[in-house]
Amino acid sequence: MTSSIRDRVSEEEWQLRVDLAACYRIIAMHGWDDLVFTHVSARVPGPDEHFLINAYGMLFEEMTASSLVKVDLHGEKVLESPNAINPAGFVIHSAVHQARPDIVCVLHTHSKAGVAVSAQAEGLQPISQTSLFAYSTLAYHDYEGVALNDDEKPRLVNDLGDKNCLMLRNHGLLTTGPSIADAFLLMYVFETACQIQLLAQSTTADLIKVPQPIVDGIQAQAEQVTRGLGGQLVWPGLLRKLDRVDKSYRD
Numbered sequence: 224m225t226s227s228i229r230d231r232v233s234e235e236e237w238q239l240r241v242d243l244a245a246c247y248r249i250i251a252m253h254g255w256d257d258l259v260f261t262h263v264s265a266r267v268p269g270p271d272e273h274f275l276i277n278a279y280g281m282l283f284e285e286m287t288a289s290s291l292v293k294v295d296l297h298g299e300k301v302l303e304s305p306n307a308i309n310p311a312g313f314v315i316h317s318a319v320h321q322a323r324p325d326i327v328c329v330l331h332t333h334s335k336a337g338v339a340v341s342a343q344a345e346g347l348q349p350i351s352q353t354s355l356f357a358y359s360t361l362a363y364h365d366y367e368g369v370a371l372n373d374d375e376k377p378r379l380v381n382d383l384g385d386k387n388c389l390m391l392r393n394h395g396l397l398t399t400g401p402s403i404a405d406a407f408l409l410m411y412v413f414e415t416a417c418q419i420q421l422l423a424q425s426t427t428a429d430l431i432k433v434p435q436p437i438v439d440g441i442q443a444q445a446e447q448v449t450r451g452l453g454g455q456l457v458w459p460g461l462l463r464k465l466d467r468v469d470k471s472y473r474d
Contacts, residue, residue: 228288229288233268235268236268239403243275243291245403245461247277247283247286248283248284248472250263252284252468255334255410256332257332261331261333262276262277262309262312263277263328264312264313264316264320265327273294274293275293276294276312277292278307278308287472288474292304292308297317298313310371312370314370314376318377319399326401327401327403328400328401328402328406329399332395332414337390337414338395341393341394341395342392347413349433349438350419351416351419351420354416354433356409356412357388357416358416360386360409361386362386362389364392366392387409388413400454402454403454404458406454407461408458409454
């Protein structure tokens with residue numbers, strides 16, 4: 224299967240498949256996976272509205288470049304695959320991809336910390352340096368049940384607007400980016416901020432919020448800290464770590 228898929232796609236798509244499979248494995252490595260029930264999607268390079276998403280039923284730690292399914296905006300396969308996709312997952316992802324052509328990757332999780340904070344009335348609070356990178360580009364979408372209905376799409380994309388982090392109330396976290404690396408790094412800080420918030424709330428101390436002028440300038444500071452590389456600053460190191468553990472995601 225590996226050679227047949229690789230021979231049938233462009234070199235750019237194959238590299239995207241490798242990075243996307245790696246992203247699934249790294250999510251599992253961090254413990255953010257939810258058996259088979261969340262998703263990361265990526266826009267395939269080229270003029271067609273085609274996307275890669277996980278094979279439904281495979282654990283994140285099992286994902287490979289060849290097992291990813293290529294679909295159109297309607298969730299219909301455009302490259303033969305024995306694997307199915309989760310219809311609930313693609314409702315969310317297709318809505319974001321269709322509305323935001325600037326987005327290459329959409330990453331969605333159901334982590335315990337993310338769901339816990341999504342159920343709090345105030346949501347994510349600017350109480351740590353880490354929280355600011357997500358907080359400064361954060362939007363919210365109210366829970367409407369399992370995402371199976373296309374009529375939810377306009378409300379979801381309207382809530383997201385031009386932001387890159389979306390807290391799905393009572394549901395989980397979502398990040399977007401112009402690359403898989405950027406969406407992953409943003410999810411890392413979003414998830415970590417939720418964990419920090421829950422730890423801080425477990426004490427009896429009053430929480431100190433970061434002043435708004437600092438929040439307003441944090442995106443420029445993030446650009447400076449990453450030397451303009453964004454997620455690409457950390458992505459090669461993550462791949463090296465993954466390669467030391469198991470290189471089969473490249474198959």
